Amino acid sequence: MWLGGREANPAAEDDVWVWDMSGLPVDQTMWYPGEPNNHQGLQDHICVYEGRNGLDDCKQFNPYVFLCETEYLVC
Ligand SMILES: [Ca+2]
Ligand SMILES: [Ca+2]
Secondary structure, X not given: OEEEEEEOOHXXXXXXXXXXXXXXXXXXXXXXXXXOOOHHHOEEEEEOOOOOOOEEEEEOOOOOOEEOOOOOOOO
């Protein structure tokens, strides 16, 4: 499943990750062990796999379902 986050500066390889909606940094304790690993140098977006208790970095064009954060409005 895609989550709304990405590597802030993929070309810099500085391993800074942010949530798109808030711009806040990703808590480094949320990664699955061994991730983010930038497999094949192509993983710049955040996803999570079923059965894994942590985040993974994934290729941009992998076809996954997604989950987005939005603002909650009260009328
Ligand atoms: Ca990357
Ligand atoms: Ca990965």
